[in-house]
Amino acid sequence: MALPKKDADALASIVGAEHVRVEPGELAPYARDATPLFHAEPDAVVFPATTAEVAEVLELATERGIPVTPRGAGTNLCAATVAERGGIVLVLTRLNRILEISREELLARVEPGVTTARLADAAGARGLLYAPDPGSRTASTVGGNVATCAGGLRGLKYGVTRNYVLGLTAVLPTGEVVRTGGRLWKDVAGYDLTRLLTGSEGTLAVITEVTVALLPAPAGSGTGVAYFDSLADACRAVTAVISAGLVPATLEFLDQKCVAAVEEFAALGLRTDAGALLLFGDDGTDDVVAGNLARMAEVCTSAGALEVTLAEDVARSEALLAARRCSLPALSRLNSLTILEDATVPRPKLAEMVDRIDAIAARHELMIATFGHAGDGNLHPTCVLDPDDAGAVDRAHKAFAEIFAAAVELGGTITGEHGVGAAKLPYLADRIGPEQVALLRRIKSAFDPARILNPGKLGS
């Protein structure tokens, strides 16, 4: 259903005609995000450049009952930015200025369209670290990271996006601008709207400015790799590392299928005959890094590792981390459809969860490879299949439903860091219960009485 001309004209008068797209050919690129199998064409794509323009667009949308789906780079993996009910896709990428980086206050203030990597690089140039590092960091935006509470490879030691958001400027669907938090680590004046908006997936308000905490950049870092007979063995080593009082900056694993795909893809010299690879690493002063890597190596050896190697230099460290970072592209080459999930379980349940995933894959005759953030219990089971094989696609949906149920049964969750979006909304009540789903709906109404913001997602 096309947008009425008077609405399109009103949008053009707010942001300028060149920043409103309504022609079908122009809409197609905004009908999808990075989530396979989800597709919905919006009626208009709007590119505001200021908080005031966002407020005017939202006020108009509330008045006229037009759905609005906010979007950054569209790298999310849960269809959180697919315009399920049509209406406007509101793209925030023109709001792309780094407004401030302060070394003395250890913070950055940015507009939401700045990419994660650009913020990290700008901080790095000042000797500072922006800790969250989602896999899509070169493309993903800070606004999108906040909206999904993005995680990444450093979650165990450094936490996730939530831990770094100090303040937000956000526009309510009714057009009011609120400023939550600010420049302070400590501020308890009012409910914690900063954290409530973080991870709210564009369903409560549109974020137009973000203040994040930075850390002094660590002096150095180091990485090691351990091979195990089985992923279950690797998972037990993970628990042993944590139990030994170590909180590594990196603790990632790849199953045999991932290692094989990565080696085929990138020829990093990985050993492909082992059942699993565990990547471990830390950062800090040279002494601390060397000490912690040696202890982790010891623990892995005691836990039965087939082989443990420490990267001899930065280049080798980078290569090992690349092995983890390229798991998804490497697997994606194996067939035309790749479905990446992120069920998460308590660390001591990792081995059991991996066994269950393998059993589910076997029963449904699917290729599911698993890699992930072992230190966080955050698994990325990844199904590679032929999208034209309707039977396989159907079996994949069934398999993931079983995987989510298994994660919940083991005390885990349906999504560790990707979000709920449209893709996992059907499983939400199984995780948090119907009372809490009803409560989310009421909270949604407190922000968005006309329910125009990202309908069909969280709070629906």
Next chain:
Amino acid sequence: MALPKKDADALASIVGAEHVRVEPGELAPYARDATPLFHAEPDAVVFPATTAEVAEVLELATERGIPVTPRGAGTNLCAATVAERGGIVLVLTRLNRILEISREELLARVEPGVTTARLADAAGARGLLYAPDPGSRTASTVGGNVATCAGGLRGLKYGVTRNYVLGLTAVLPTGEVVRTGGRLWKDVAGYDLTRLLTGSEGTLAVITEVTVALLPAPAGSGTGVAYFDSLADACRAVTAVISAGLVPATLEFLDQKCVAAVEEFAALGLRTDAGALLLFGDDGTDDVVAGNLARMAEVCTSAGALEVTLAEDVARSEALLAARRCSLPALSRLNSLTILEDATVPRPKLAEMVDRIDAIAARHELMIATFGHAGDGNLHPTCVLDPDDAGAVDRAHKAFAEIFAAAVELGGTITGEHGVGAAKLPYLADRIGPEQVALLRRIKSAFDPARILNPGKLGS
């Protein structure tokens, strides 16, 4: 207004008659918390022992429109647990079991009535650290810490209570039990109710179980002290420490008035002729601690410290930290009424804020001493006066209103870690704006349609 007999009987039938108090003499101890000048006698004090009992009490209260004020140890400093509208004070101290401490999962699960120190000690006995350490830790409860998002002396390096809450069991005012989060660091299934409840000051739900993250206990720690001509000089040193890339575990300051009072009280051998004392410290391996303390000492010297000393041993470190911890009791001895506040500003504004506080105190002819968490910009200006001097009490209120306004003007907040409660509700709109106050009210209604939970506080 006494509680109708049928309500008192209904409460007795839920928790047992011996756990309901309705006689005036029994109510008096629950008419106050640690906040001076706030007093309101409840109609009943109820001591439930289980989540189910809490749910029944709340369901009854919602049905009959009885206000309920949840309370832990009553150590809060913003009248958050004073029953402004009468009704029931719901004391959670019978829910006092440590349910689990897991070294392999780095977490603890406790009931809300467990004291902070008991949790910290139990974690310590397993080689683990519960990082939040509010000043009232020996008496305060974990439930109260979560409800107020308590801070403490380690905020700069370790963050506040919010950063450690993984999951909550909470009872809605309508009696439904919700379980938010869980045992995972990464879990984005739904809005972040865990963080929304943290700091909600008992106005949204009653917390009946808490899962918190623990850390491996640091191997050691060390402390140093620097004296400066003025508090402004000390504040500049704080900014210099941070700008040098250091994030110390401790960075606390005392002004000359505090140092004098502490020395008089505890005879720790502090130098009382300097304008200010800066306490700095770090934890970690011996090498890291020694290196960081040396760098901090250097920075303080470069910033013009009169004298810098590193504690030679643990006993001296403890004595220095005691100097900071006993600031409040030491000041309290100077007169019968002590009003402690916690305005917070961005670190680079600390010196200006302290100057403003001193000017405000002088203008109102008040004794206001200031100490606080310099690393967080979190100031505790403390007014000591005679409660029978009505003129002075009135001037103190005016002075604090001016102090809050100055903090907000400098980009800070009216409360860094104590909370809003009844005491700072009049200043909330000045900090967060009327749109956000209205939004808080709507969120409150989403949880508490009958508005029975802690009325007259946040969300009112």
